[in-house]
Amino acid sequence: MAFGAFASSGPDLSGAAPRRRSYIAIILLAPGILYLVATFVAPLVSLVLTSFKEPGGDFEIGEYVYAFRWENYLEVFERFGEIFLRTFGYSVIATVIALVVSYPLAYFIGVILRPFPLWQSLVLILVIAPFFISFLLRTLAWKAIFADEGPVVSFLQTVGVLGPEDYLNGTAFTVVFGLTYNFIPFMTLPIYASLERLDLRYVEAAGDLYAGPGARFWRVILPLSLPGVVSGTLLTFIPASGDYINASKDFLGSTNTVMAGNVINDLFFQSFYPVSAAVAIVLMIAILIPVIAYVAKSGSEELL
């Protein structure tokens, strides 16, 4: 249901197809359904089953048997409640910053540069260009830039913003920065797609009807580009919540910035499979609830 938002403003074809039984349709759908069952449904069922497992009889590490040990979930909330809050906080902040940075950028590319298609493509390439270099490499590069002896820290110390003993790497700042930086194209591109299609005659009409620049933006431009904003925030918020690279201590984080993704990763490699699975499920539900609420809200009122 959340994915309905990605198909931003395509025509609503539901109900348009004739309601008749078609074996051809079933045959055509079969590969897709099989693929989904094998790669989505089966692992999900396995994940749920694993999350209720209990240690095997001989108490060897990594040995678990099927059971209904719901205390695994209790453990998740007791041990990692704070980490979930932090995950949510970081992702929301990163999403909001990405939105605030992306919207003017997308507006610039999609509306201001519209009469100059060559420039438009050029700037779009600049937005997409970072994808050509590995995500890990780029994050590592930021670690070097923010390093204690690096240019940013030295500069901030000279200016006096940071004290001589202060640092940046491993703080909430660098983690949120990394999340924002890595997911910003996922915010920019859908908003750009919405604004590129924005019919400027509506904006002219609003101006003709006594709307000043502020009213034109809040009443016309923003509502008409809302499908892109919804897609962009989801495409940023969901992967940011599950991210385990930026917050890891090998990259921009430290033990003080652990996010849910890091917990899953660590527990898994320490062979605590049931708790790891339980964290994954809680994270999934914790993301789904606000996302569904968000899509339902924007979908009913403002989304076209």
Place this chain on the structure above:
Amino acid sequence: MPGTFDESGADLELVGVTKRFPGFTAIENLNLMVPAGSFFALLGPSGCGKTTTLRLVAGLEEPTAGRILIGGKDVTSSKPHQRPVNTVFQSYALFPHMSVLANVEFGLKRRGMQNSRELAHEALRLVELDHVAGRRPAQLSGGQQQRVALARAVVNRPALLLLDEPLGALDLKLRRQMQLELKTIQGEVGLTFLHVTHDQEEAMTMADTVAVMNKGRIEQMGAPEELYELPRTTFVANFLGQSNLFTGDVTASGKDAMTVRIAGVGITVPRERAQRHAGEVTIGVRPEKLTLHTSEPRLGSDHNVLGPGVVTDVSFTGVSTQYLVQVPGLPLITVFAQNMAFGPVVEQGAEVWVSWRVEHGFGLADEPEPEPKFADDDDTKSIAVQHRQRLEDELDEA
């Protein structure tokens, strides 16, 4: 003045307005005065600068030179939202994310009107669409959307209402209905209307004053009847209805009338209906003013006669029949004859004379084209004739 309506329509005045776009000039030194409360139509073919004029008045374009005054106030440098002007756009531009009611209320809310909801419903009742107030524009038909666009503009009681070919997308019946409705609304509300259109019939039926535009200039301006009966230029004579135009030298010029030699015959035109009175001039007469005769008529000096000629085409158009008459040495003459009897009065190939009363003729201001016989050759008809000639030549050779 937020929260209040203008008392009445306002004058619109354009003083020496020029608009240049990169590569071409859309409007050249345009002077125009639209008195308050009038229904003024700017008529012209596409690309004549009429829509640019409208956008300049609305503030959506900035003039390269000149001033625009509304109600005596210079608004040349004001932004669109600061002008007491509303526009019914050609595309309607109804906000798709708002209900019909919210669309109509939009302008009122921006101006901080107290009872905006009440006024919006009232405007929707005026266009008989209050029952769809809760729907989205996309759920309405084209005609309904057009009326919503009208309500959205009229509800603000602007001093000046701009209409940009708003009837272009409607079918004939709806169009007639809307034309009437617009006239009624204007009567009730008393606004100044500036209507831009390429449809001469629409302009003539609705406007008090029509300005015919061509190539960024106003060719002629006046009441519809005046423009039709006494066109001053070739462009107006041909754009507003049809005309039979003849070019010849003035042979005599008296106090009341002048005589022009056309195909060896002296044609008389009243002096005050002619723009130029010496040298080579173009004169014309409307097709419905012509009478066909099957024998050479004996008429007094108050009639002009051309002929004999041959009827080359007869086409029945319902109310009237159109005859094309070829008189040697003249362009094809078009005659509209009312169908007073069943069937055509003359058949194709018949020998006829055409006559008209002297006071129906008019003389045009244009300098005749330096090579009129060649200048005409680029219309589709000549091209078709030339093409046919070439094919026949080829066949002869084979």
